[in-house]
Amino acid sequence: MDLDNTVLEHGECPRTSGAKALKPSKVVGADASVTSVKLRKRTKSKKTVKPKKYERGTRSYTMSRIRGKDTKIEVLVRSYLFRRGLRFRKNDKRYPGRPDVVLPRYRTIVFVNGCFWHMHEGCSKFSMPKSNVEFWTAKLVRNHERDIRQRAELEGDGWRVLVVWECELTVKLREERLERLYREIVGEDDSGDVGAESAGDLPVLV
Numbered sequence: 001m002d003l004d005n006t007v008l009e010h011g012e013c014p015r016t017s018g019a020k021a022l023k024p025s026k027v028v029g030a031d032a033s034v035t036s037v038k039l040r041k042r043t044k045s046k047k048t049v050k051p052k053k054y055e056r057g058t059r060s061y062t063m064s065r066i067r068g069k070d071t072k073i074e075v076l077v078r079s080y081l082f083r084r085g086l087r088f089r090k091n092d093k094r095y096p097g098r099p100d101v102v103l104p105r106y107r108t109i110v111f112v113n114g115c116f117w118h119m120h121e122g123c124s125k126f127s128m129p130k131s132n133v134e135f136w137t138a139k140l141v142r143n144h145e146r147d148i149r150q151r152a153e154l155e156g157d158g159w160r161v162l163v164v165w166e167c168e169l170t171v172k173l174r175e176e177r178l179e180r181l182y183r184e185i186v187g188e189d190d191s192g193d194v195g196a197e198s199a200g201d202l203p204v205l206v
């Protein structure tokens with residue numbers, strides 16, 4: 001998942017101004033320069049986890065801290081698949097959307113999507129923020145359209161694209177969902193609809 005976080009990172013993000021404001025204003029003594037550098041470093045790193053623009057506890061605040069790579073849910077899915085013996089590439093730049101998991105052997109790609117960033121339709125975890133509506137609508141619609149485009153490209157190249165949603169990975173649901181994902185990948189899904197092509201590629205199952 002390669003999110004368009006550039007605006008948040010470099011645009012109107014209050015981190016920079018916030019860090020400036022926290023700079024020590026009075027520095028006295030011979031060690032002044034050393035002290036001020038140390039202080040500035042410390043305040044700056046603290047500032048990165050608490051953007052001023054969003055109030056703590058709001059969804060925007062939480063979302064603003066999520067990065068595009070190696071989020072908790074991605075790690076969760078990858079470690080599960082790894083434990084089940086699957087080997088894959090992660091965030092491979094060669095494919096549209098830098099898919100979270102690429103399994104060449106099964107010609108399958110898995111995206112692990114946050115419900116907010118990827119506008120999960122009908123999901124309780126997704127609703128358009130009530131402030132900065134225009135900004136968020138434009139941003140999220142852009143993400144959503146890009147997802148659709150990238151999926152079409154991948155499928156056009158013969159990849160099977162699977163999506164795991166954040167809301168399917170709650171403590172309650174994750175075990176069942178991950179087990180199902182595994183079966184979807186290796187072609188043992190419940191429907192029993194294992195295509196001749198994929199069945200041919202699989203080792204004989206006991």
Ligand SMILES: [Zn+2]
Pocket residue numbers: 115120123124125126165166167168
């Ligand atoms: Zn969802």
